[in-house]
Amino acid sequence: MIKIIFASTNENKLIELKRIAREVDGDIEILSLKDIKLDVNVKETFPTLEENAVKKAKEIYKLVKNAYKDYIVIAEDFGFFVEELPDICGVKSNRWYKGTDDDRNKQVLKLMKNIENRTCFYKSVFSMYDGDIERVFSGYTYGKVSGEIKGTNGFAYDSIFMINDKTIAELEPEEKDEISSRREAFEYLIKTIIKEHENE
Numbered sequence: 001m002i003k004i005i006f007a008s009t010n011e012n013k014l015i016e017l018k019r020i021a022r023e024v025d026g027d028i029e030i031l032s033l034k035d036i037k038l039d040v041n042v043k044e045t046f047p048t049l050e051e052n053a054v055k056k057a058k059e060i061y062k063l064v065k066n067a068y069k070d071y072i073v074i075a076e077d078f079g080f081f082v083e084e085l086p087d088i089c090g091v092k093s094n095r096w097y098k099g100t101d102d103d104r105n106k107q108v109l110k111l112m113k114n115i116e117n118r119t120c121f122y123k124s125v126f127s128m129y130d131g132d133i134e135r136v137f138s139g140y141t142y143g144k145v146s147g148e149i150k151g152t153n154g155f156a157y158d159s160i161f162m163i164n165d166k167t168i169a170e171l172e173p174e175e176k177d178e179i180s181s182r183r184e185a186f187e188y189l190i191k192t193i194i195k196e197h198e199n200e
Contacts, residue, residue, distance in 0.1 A: 002028045002193055007060040007075035009034045012155045020183050024190045045191055049137050054075040054128035061129050072130045080157040083119040085111055105149055106162045118145040124181040126189050139184025
């Protein structure tokens with residue numbers, strides 16, 4: 001069995017990762033920081049998603065390495081990038097504007113009013129650390145900023161992120177997985193771990 005600690009308390013992300021892991025390989029255990037009763041918030045102080053993901057994985061590993069010796073620690077940093085708003089969102093997607101996801105979505109729509117180029121993308125970066133080897137995996141989802149908030153099956157910027165004629169928040173979980181930047185990065189991570197275990 002592959003044993004993983006996900007350096008997050010985000011239940012939505014955990015549910016998504018467990019669903020993806022079941023589809024890739026059923027013999028994977030994923031624990032969140034909440035599962036192991038670790039109450040810690042690693043500050044994202046670096047200017048790139050990659051650096052922040054690595055920092056989180058390494059700092060959490062230091063805290064759990066004795067109690068969870070057989071576990072690999074993974075961490076994710078995630079960004080919503082809008083081509084016409086390069087100075088907001090991005091690496092600071094969850095911090096650039098105080099409030100809820102809904103508040104941030106409304107602010108993006110306000111800033112994008114009357115702007116024709118609505119190109120945007122999600123970028124998900126996972127870091128894996130086992131005390132020795134550090135690896136980084138990235139995934140992307142491309143789309144457009146919608147004109148209004150639509151859908152309830154999502155979080156972050158899903159309700160204003162259009163792919164074809166629907167927002168991500170209007171998609172079913174299985175449909176979302178097919179285009180998910182998080183799935184792309186996490187699936188690559190899982191397959192790498194599986195391959196390494198097979199070669200041991």
